[in-house]
Amino acid sequence: MSEINYAAMSDEALREYFLKHRDDESAFQAYLERRRSHPRQVITKVGDPDFDLKIERAIEQKLQARKHSNS
Known part of the structure; x- marks a missing residue:
């Protein structure tokens, strides 16, 4: 299985990927990190x-x- 480059995904693409692959812990962590990096x-x-x-x-x-x- 090839490594997925979460950093290359747009915010929306990463969100969609995570929602479709909820068992992917790396995707979940990438999504959380991305969310935390945006100013509130x-x-x-x-x-x-x-x-x-x-x-x-x-x-x-x-x-x-x-x-x-x-x-």
Whole structure:
């Protein structure tokens, strides 16, 4: 069996590969490392009067981005 180059995969390709090969521990570790390497966006903070609105907007943006990437 040949070695798989996870580093050469896009984020989405690595995610899809891992979901199809859940028993591949190396793929799982590569996926986790990739996720940890991305900066995390702070959407809002507890106590923000617009907390619900900001969360809803972030969810909608994520859904739209996923919809566009799948079409």
